[in-house]
Amino acid sequence: MREIIFDTETTGLDPATGDRMVEIGCIEMVNRVATGETFHAYYNPEREMPAEAEAVHGLSSTFLADKPLFRDTVAGLLEFIGDSPLVAHNAQFDFGFLNHELSVCGLEAVGADRMIDTLAIARRRHPGAKHSLDALCSRYGVDRSHRVLHGALLDAELLAQVYVELTGGRQIGLQLAVDNTGQETVETRVFRPKTGEYRAPRAHCASAEELARHASFLESLDSPLWTS
Known part of the structure; x- marks a missing residue:
């Protein structure tokens, strides 16, 4: 089965108040094994980057100024994700921003039936524990020493490893x-x-x-x- 593990970086917490997606990173997995195929893009949000958001991911308004608009590269993103299930940590957040950007382009939203939320899985498997991506990496021995700031592709790569562990480890046969x-x-x-x-x-x-x-x-x- 083909699945896409993805993560986004944004200007804030709520697209309804004007926040925009500025980065997306996608990892292709087939039968819980990463194929090496990825999709990664930065986007010009057409607004200033708040200092508190930049402190999280390090993406400044200056860095993003010459990046394409979401609508300029959306065709490549949609081709990559196809009709596969989409896996994200706190997926409601990432789906919210992805679907907002699609709606701005007049495109159909990605259905919630394709959503797999690793945060919900982690809460069921480890009630009472910490469920952040950092905490799950520590629990499952996933090396995150190179993660100084949040980054969509890096976080998707870490989440892909965590997802395998959350769903039974490497014994997937x-x-x-x-x-x-x-x-x-x-x-x-x-x-x-x-x-x-x-x-x-x-x-x-x-x-x-x-x-x-x-x-x-x-x-x-x-x-x-x-x-x-």
């Missing part, structure tokens, strides 16, 4: 399947990183000859523990 009786059963599939494909597990059943030798060996034992 163990899935529930439905057998021919309609009951859920555990199905094991082995992932091949080089090809990006799954294969059925190899059989490990003893042959008739091996079973006969085993039975003969058991008969040769003198007073085995399981018969006493």
Whole structure:
């Protein structure tokens, strides 16, 4: 399954009061494995950057002055995300800004049915704990030593690693399947990183000859523990 992990940086907290998105970073994952494909862009917000926002992400009005407007590169963004589920930390915030920018361009909003919120997942898995991205990186041993300021692509890369841990770690081949009786059963599939494909597990059943030798060996034992 293809998923897009993404993060945004903005001029503030609420697009309804005039705040704008100034950066977006997207990471492509297939079956919870990063493919190396990314999308990253800065945007001119057509307004001044508040000092408190710049202190968070380091993006100044001067730096953003020559960057394209969102509408100038939105086609590339939409092509990259396609119709895949979108994963974000506190996804309501990022979806709010993304959809605001789309609405300014007269484009259709991204549906909430595509939203996967890692903050909500973390709250269910670790009630009472801290759920910030920094806290989750510490919990799962994700190296964030290079994260001095917030950055959309960097934060998306960190979140991709956290998301894998939140959803079961690297053991992603163990899935529930439905057998021919309609009951859920555990199905094991082995992932091949080089090809990006799954294969059925190899059989490990003893042959008739091996079973006969085993039975003969058991008969040769003198007073085995399981018969006493």
